[in-house]
Amino acid sequence: xxxxxxxxxxxxxxxxxxxxxxxxxxxxxxxxxxxxxxxxxxxxxxxxxxxxxxxxxxxxxxxxxxxxxxxxxxxxxxxxxxxxxxxxxxxxxxxxxxxxxxxxxxxxxxxxxxxxxxxxxx
Numbered sequence: 463x464x465x466x467x468x469x470x471x472x473x474x475x476x477x478x479x480x481x482x483x484x485x486x487x488x489x490x491x492x493x494x495x496x497x498x499x500x501x502x503x504x505x506x507x508x509x510x511x512x513x514x515x516x517x518x519x520x521x522x523x524x525x526x527x528x529x530x531x532x533x534x535x536x537x538x539x540x541x542x543x544x545x546x547x548x549x550x551x552x553x554x555x556x557x558x559x560x561x562x563x564x565x566x567x568x569x570x571x572x573x574x575x576x577x578x579x580x581x582x583x584x
Contacts, residue, residue, distance in 0.1 A: 463554055465507040467574055468528045470516035472536070477575035479519055480504055482542060489541030490528075491559070492566035493518035494571070500547040501555065501574055507554050510576035522567040527573055540566045 480491050491504075493516070501516035519527045533539070540562045547557035554559035 463507075465554065467576065469526055471528055471532045472528070473579060474482035476510060476577055477514070477526055478573065480572040480574055481528070483536065488538055489540055489562075490537075490568065491545050492540050492543040492562060492570055494533050494566060494570060495544055495546065496572055497546065498553050499549055499551060500545055501572075503547045503554055503557060504572075505574055505576035508574070508576060509584075511578050512576060513577040513578055514577050516574050518569065519571045519573045522573050528568075528571075530568065540568065540571055545572075547549055554579065 464483040466481050466483060467473050467476065467478035468481050469475045482489060482491060487564045496516060498516070500515065502513045528538070541561040543562045543566055545557060545559040551557055
């Protein structure tokens with residue numbers, strides 16, 4: 463499963479709405495219950511070394527997240543809930559999730575900010 467952070471009209475960025483791209487479907491992850499470890503794993507899977515921040519999309523500015531028109535055009539919706547990675551996880555394959563049941567919408571989707579700049583941690 464490929465992970466990307468997408469904002470605006472589909473631009474990949476180091477901060478944006480989390481989109482899971484699988485062989486059968488692509489979609490969003492519900493932010494509910496996401497731990498810092500799970501957010502870190504998602505940043506790593508998206509190609510970044512460090513997590514800066516994570517939140518639900520409703521709590522970030524509109525220019526920093528995937529817009530509704532793009533989600534409608536590409537038929538993107540929330541496909542995963544309860545994504546959880548154990549503390550000893552090294553990649554997304556160590557994690558578990560359930561198929562979304564409609565209780566989480568795009569406003570509740572996961573948003574991440576990631577970076578490769580480790581200077582803020584030293």
